[in-house]
Amino acid sequence: MKKLAIASLLIMALFTACGKSEPVEETPAQQNEAAAETSAETPAETPTEAPAEAPAETPAESTGTKSNNSSPYDFSEGTLTKAKSTAEEIVVADDITTIASFAFRDCTDLKKVVIPDSVTSIGEYAFSGCTSLETVQFGSGVTQLGKNAFHGCTAMRSVTLPANLSQIQDNTFTDCTALVVADLPANLTTIGNYVFKGCTSLKKMVIPASVTSIGSSSFDGCEALKSVECAAGSTADNAALYPENTVIVTK
Numbered sequence: 001m002k003k004l005a006i007a008s009l010l011i012m013a014l015f016t017a018c019g020k021s022e023p024v025e026e027t028p029a030q031q032n033e034a035a036a037e038t039s040a041e042t043p044a045e046t047p048t049e050a051p052a053e054a055p056a057e058t059p060a061e062s063t064g065t066k067s068n069n070s071s072p073y074d075f076s077e078g079t080l081t082k083a084k085s086t087a088e089e090i091v092v093a094d095d096i097t098t099i100a101s102f103a104f105r106d107c108t109d110l111k112k113v114v115i116p117d118s119v120t121s122i123g124e125y126a127f128s129g130c131t132s133l134e135t136v137q138f139g140s141g142v143t144q145l146g147k148n149a150f151h152g153c154t155a156m157r158s159v160t161l162p163a164n165l166s167q168i169q170d171n172t173f174t175d176c177t178a179l180v181v182a183d184l185p186a187n188l189t190t191i192g193n194y195v196f197k198g199c200t201s202l203k204k205m206v207i208p209a210s211v212t213s214i215g216s217s218s219f220d221g222c223e224a225l226k227s228v229e230c231a232a233g234s235t236a237d238n239a240a241l242y243p244e245n246t247v248i249v250t251k
Contacts, residue, residue, distance in 0.1 A: 071093075072084045073092075075096060078097040078098060079096070079098040079099075080092060081100050081103060082102075083104045084107075085106070085107050087109065088109050088110060088111050088112070089113070089114075090112075090113050091114040092115050092119060094116050094117075094118045095118065096116070096118060096119055097118055098121045099119060099121070099123060100123050100126070101126060102124070102125050102126065102128075104126055104130055105128050105129055105130075107127075107130050107133075108130065108131050108132055111134050111155075112137075113133070113137070114137045115136070115139050116141075117139035117141045118139065119141055119142055120141045120142060120143055122142060122144065122145050122149055123149075124148055125147075125149065127150050128148050128149070128151040128152055129151070132155050133155055134155050134156055134157065135156075136150075138160070138161065141162070141164070143166070144165075145167075145168065146169055147170045147171055147192075150176060151172070151173070151175060151176075154178055155178055156176050157178050157179060157180050158181040158182070158183075159173070159179065161182070161183065161185050163185050165185050166185075166190065167192070168184075168190065169192045170193045171197070173199055174194050174195070174196070174198055175199075176198075177200050177201060178201055179202055180201050181202075181203070181204070182196070183206070184208060184211075186208050187208070188210055188211055189211060189212055190211070190213045191211060191215060193215035194217050195215065196218055196219050196222055197217055197219070197220045197221055197222075198220070198221045198222075199222050200223055201224055202222045202224060203225060204226060204229075205225065205228045206228075206230075207230040208231075209234050211230075214235055214241055218241065219242050219246075220243075221243075222246075225242060225243055226247060227246065227247045228242055228248050228249065229250075229251065230250060230251075232250035
């Protein structure tokens with residue numbers, strides 16, 4: 001018996017030395033436990049849903065006004081507050097009643113603006129410094145035009161002021177050096193100070209008899225002004241108002 005035990009020990013030692021120990025077979029319980037651990041370590045793959053298609057864009061309901069994004073200007077409650085500086089031509093919408101002060105100031109790319117009958121008021125410096133502005137089309141509704149409204153619009157050659165305008169405020173056309181013709185409305189009563197000062201290309205003026213007040217230096221520097229037509233004995237019939245070589249023609 002002792003010899004058998006010794007032989008068994010020698011055989012086991014021989015297998016251990018050669019690295020050939022017999023594999024130990026796992027029991028079913030051990031196999032299930034191992035499978036559970038593997039399942040916990042590796043999350044099950046979740047199918048990826050296809051992205052939903054974006055809904056078709058629905059046009060906004062019409063409100064009678066333009067969106068700030070698509071309009072060449074910003075506006076609020078009927079007032080045009082600020083024009084986009086890169087616009088070359090702007091047609092103001094019929095839902096605008098007021099153009100705010102400085103609204104177009106220094107829009108140096110602007111060449112033409114169309115103002116509808118709905119606009120009644122244009123603020124101070126509204127178009128000042130628009131050095132490319134050539135054409136302004138006024139609607140009939142404008143009754144107020146602020147000071148310096150077109151100051152320094154050096155490309156504008158002619159302007160016809162709206163029929164219902166009664167006053168031209170100070171400096172409205174100062175330094176409009178290309179201005180040749182300015183048509184004044186028949187019911188105009190007041191020409192303010194320095195209105196046409198520095199308009200070196202202005203050649204002729206027709207001043208209606210309704211004008212009862214012409215401010216100081218309104219025609220200073222208008223060296224090309226050859227003639228002024230006005231009613232005899234009216235406020236405009238005064239040589240002191242104009243450059244030295246201007247001829248007054250009365251009717």
